[in-house]
């Protein structure tokens with residue numbers, strides 16, 4: 001298991017009058033090498049949860065286990081520096097944290113800080129750029145002369161340059177155009193499938209992650225409302241509304257097709273293409289009540 005939480009609660013300003021409990025009694029298991037989506041209404045505790053994953057926050061109650069490190073409430077923490085290298089946290093708008101005069105210097109900063117030689121740091125930097133689909137020619141550029149999409153990818157590459165086992169991203173596609181969003185999710189999926197990294201993404205756009213996520217975690221007012229596979233989520237999609245979230249279009253379409261043709265137990269088809277393919281393969285589907293004429297809108 002990459003991350004395990006047992007009975008974890010987190011309270012901000014715990015010993016003050018302004019104490020605010022953001023997470024209550026969370027039990028969570030996130031397997032190594034999986035792609036995980038985290039969703040929940042605003043203020044439900046998503047960012048607080050992410051910060052427990054690399055020890056920025058320590059649980060007020062319960063136990064957080066990440067890789068081989070265990071952090072228990074009320075006990076002295078183990079050394080967290082190695083954990084910070086192995087769990088890369090990408091905040092919202094990470095490009096705002098770029099500060100060096102060239103992309104290369106920015107990307108080398110972390111690895112050099114963790115004791116790598118300049119040559120090793122440069123090597124890591126080149127690999128991270130390639131993993132993010134960026135031309136190595138951009139290394140000499142000033143980060144602030146990159147396009148918005150390139151800057152976002154370079155900022156994520158600066159976390160990848162640390163070679164983390166787990167990459168945690170808070171709304172990585174925010175403000176990107178639709179093509180850049182799809183491309184970025186595709187690149188993150190490759191980090192998971194081809195390199196075995198655990199990728200955890202907080203998203204308000206469940207539609208774009210649904211076809212790729214192995215697991216989903218839903219939070220509601222600081223409590224865990226759901227954890228399970230996309231298939232389990234598709235079977236219980238009303239939970240999304242109970243969490244104050246809109247049911248994504250792809251799940252609505254899948255549910256209509258699955259109900260009509262008795263496919264509820266099947267792996268959900270959550271891209272327009274895979275759903276259209278399924279409908280085309282169903283005998284008499286085009287004439288089916290409620291589906292005829294809808295096919296165009298799937299494509």
Ligand SMILES: Nc1ncnc2c1ncn2[C@@H]1O[C@H](COP(=O)(O)OP(=O)(O)OP(=O)(O)O)[C@@H](O)[C@H]1O
Nearest residue numbers: 012020021022040041042043044045046047048049
């Ligand atoms: N530094 C803080 N001090 C006190 N309370 C906080 C602090 N940060 C967050 N909170 C509170 O903790 C709760 C959870 O906040 P959190 O930022 O984790 O939610 P979120 O799901 O990430 O929200 P959003 O989607 O709006 O980013 C909220 O009630 C919030 O007001």
